[in-house]
Amino acid sequence: MNAAHLLAHGVGGRQDLPITLTALIIGAVLALIISFTVLGVLWRRPRLDRDGTAGRPVPGWLRAWADAPAWRWTVRLVGLILFGYFGIAVLAGPDTVDNPAFGALYVLLWVGIAPVSLLLGPVWRALNPLRTLHRLAALALRRDPAAGLRPVPARMGLWPAAAGLFAFVWLELVAPGRATLPVITAWLVVYLLAMFVGALVYGSGWFERGDPFEVYSTLVGRLAFLGRRADGVLVWRNPLDGIAGVTAVPGLVPFVIVLLGSTMFDSLSNAPFWLRFVQENGLPAPVTGTLGLVAVIAVVGAAYRGATTLAGRRAGTDATAVPVRLAHSIVPIAVGYIIAHYYSLLVLEGQRTVALASDPLGTGSDWLGTRDLEIRSGWITPTGVALMQITVIVIGHLLGTVLAHDRALYLFPRARAVAGQVPLLLLMVVYTVTGLLLLYAG
Numbered sequence: 001m002n003a004a005h006l007l008a009h010g011v012g013g014r015q016d017l018p019i020t021l022t023a024l025i026i027g028a029v030l031a032l033i034i035s036f037t038v039l040g041v042l043w044r045r046p047r048l049d050r051d052g053t054a055g056r057p058v059p060g061w062l063r064a065w066a067d068a069p070a071w072r073w074t075v076r077l078v079g080l081i082l083f084g085y086f087g088i089a090v091l092a093g094p095d096t097v098d099n100p101a102f103g104a105l106y107v108l109l110w111v112g113i114a115p116v117s118l119l120l121g122p123v124w125r126a127l128n129p130l131r132t133l134h135r136l137a138a139l140a141l142r143r144d145p146a147a148g149l150r151p152v153p154a155r156m157g158l159w160p161a162a163a164g165l166f167a168f169v170w171l172e173l174v175a176p177g178r179a180t181l182p183v184i185t186a187w188l189v190v191y192l193l194a195m196f197v198g199a200l201v202y203g204s205g206w207f208e209r210g211d212p213f214e215v216y217s218t219l220v221g222r223l224a225f226l227g228r229r230a231d232g233v234l235v236w237r238n239p240l241d242g243i244a245g246v247t248a249v250p251g252l253v254p255f256v257i258v259l260l261g262s263t264m265f266d267s268l269s270n271a272p273f274w275l276r277f278v279q280e281n282g283l284p285a286p287v288t289g290t291l292g293l294v295a296v297i298a299v300v301g302a303a304y305r306g307a308t309t310l311a312g313r314r315a316g317t318d319a320t321a322v323p324v325r326l327a328h329s330i331v332p333i334a335v336g337y338i339i340a341h342y343y344s345l346l347v348l349e350g351q352r353t354v355a356l357a358s359d360p361l362g363t364g365s366d367w368l369g370t371r372d373l374e375i376r377s378g379w380i381t382p383t384g385v386a387l388m389q390i391t392v393i394v395i396g397h398l399l400g401t402v403l404a405h406d407r408a409l410y411l412f413p414r415a416r417a418v419a420g421q422v423p424l425l426l427l428m429v430v431y432t433v434t435g436l437l438l439l440y441a442g
Contacts, residue, residue: 017386021440028394028432035398036425039405040418046410048244048403055227055235063234076132083129085360090188094362095181101360102179103353106172111342112350113213114335117220121227124217130192131207131214134199148203156209157250160198162258164191164212166297169262173269174289215255219331222246244403246328253327257304260334260431261297263341267438268296300431304330307427315412315420325411326424329403333428336396337435340389344380351375389439397432401425 017024049055057063065071082104089101116123125131138145167187177183198206207214221227222243229235230245246252268274269289278288308326312319355373358366366372404424412420 017390017440018383021436024390024440025433025436028390028397028436029429031394032397032401032425032428032432035401036405036421039402040421043402043405043409046406048238048406049241050244050410052230052245054241055229055233055237058226058234058236066234072126075126076129076135079127079129080132082127085357089357089360090181090185093181093360096362097179098356098362099181099360100353100356101181101184103349103356105184107346107349107353109213110168110172111338111346113217114220114338114342115346117217118223118335120221121224122214122218122221124211124214125208128207128211128214130195130199130211131204134196134204134207138204145204148199148206149201152202152205152209155250157252158209158215158255159251160194160206160210161212161215162251162254164194164210165216165255165258166262167191168212169258169265170290170293173262173266174286174293176286209251212255216259219243219246219256220335222328223332223335240399240403240406243328243331244406246331248321248324248327250324253304253323254301256327256330256334257301258297260330260337261300262293263334263337264300264435264438265293265296266341267435268292271438303427303430307423310423311408311420312411314423315408315416317412317420322411326404326407329400329407332396332399332403333431334396336392336394339392340439343388344385347380348375348377386440390436393432393435393439397428401428404428 019027058066086101086104089099089104093099093101113124135145138147167190171178171184171187175183175187195207195211198210202209208218209215222245223239224242225236225239227235227237227242229237269292274292278285281288283291305323308323309319311326312322351373352375355370355375358368358371360367401424405421408421408424409417
């Protein structure tokens with residue numbers, strides 16, 4: 001994974017910025033302040049859909065196709081085939097960087113989920129092979145897949161998914177030997193056991209609470225133009241309506257903070273000063289990395305909780321409920337960082353993984369006819385990537401500002417709504433400046 005991992009940072013650095021880093025930060029901060037001011041003047045009442053009732057139904061033929069059992073089972077079968085195919089590489093492939101299992105896990109699945117979910121909605125829920133295997137087992141036993149040994153406790157929320165997400169980002173960013181088969185095999189075994197035991201105890205509802213990949217895809221999919229209303233009808237919708245409808249449940253804040261914080265740590269871990277610190281502090285690199293990952297996530301979380309709690313107090317409302325009610329506003333920010341950070345990795349290493357997938361056993365075979373696929377990098381230019389990174393980071397923060405403003409108008413007394421949002425604006429500024437510094441200061 002080491003060589004592939006570096007590609008995430010190899011294109012689009014500070015030297016490729018069309019303006020100075022200082023000018024970039026000033027421009028981004030001004031954009032946030034101007035948008036906050038404009039929203040305060042022109043957006044005076046809540047407008048976004050919180051109940052999942054907005055959207056224009058898609059044409060009947062598209063709805064019939066998407067809802068057809070045959071289509072749904074086709075998608076599930078595709079997920080099972082991909083799971084089995086790359087499972088061959090894990091169980092019997094070579095323990096080298098040319099094993100496609102590494103790219104499948106770290107690039108196609110982890111990085112690819114975000115852009116695909118942005119386009120098509122919560123795709124992993126439909127593809128999830130573990131959900132499909134559980135459904136098939138339930139059908140074979142003539143049991144309702146949703147039925148478990150006990151009901152899902154309300155307090156569970158997304159806490160299991162948040163823990164699973166942390167476990168995965170630790171594997172990807174910190175674990176020693178993370179690009180070796182024994183390490184990812186051990187992680188996958190624990191993950192599979194957790195998913196199947198959870199599904200046995202709580203039924204299929206476990207996956208939407210405990211599977212970090214499904215929860216991640218579902219949250220990002222809320223920003224898609226295509227989605228489902230609360231009544232299940234497939235609709236075209238305003239993406240902001242989709243994400244505004246996220247249910248405030250326990251564990252939502254930790255999940256989005258781990259998502260954002262881990263991406264920031266990934267940028268930090270490639271900064272020269274951090275690399276020197278890892279080499280010179282005397283601790284084993286995995287220990288330093290683990291402490292660094294936890295510290296960055298904790299700082300990101302503390303900043304979020306402090307700002308949202310202070311906003312609630314300034315507005316004279318119940319501050320304890322504010323953090324979870326505003327957590328959805330962090331999602332577009334996290335997505336912006338993820339796309340900015342991993343875009344070149346997805347394009348370049350994604351193509352390489354497809355080529356390597358033709359030879360999962362490392363025997364020189366060409367099962368898929370893609371072994372000699374030429375990796376095209378013509379659309380990956382340093383300046384182009386830098387401009388894309390700036391754009392998606394700023395857009396993510398602007399969308400987060402809009403979402404936080406609209407929800408604040410709903411949560412806070414009207415007379416204090418704008419004043420109460422000042423800590424939220426400061427939070428967005430801190431996140432923006434920190435993110436840009438981590439991405440480009442090296």
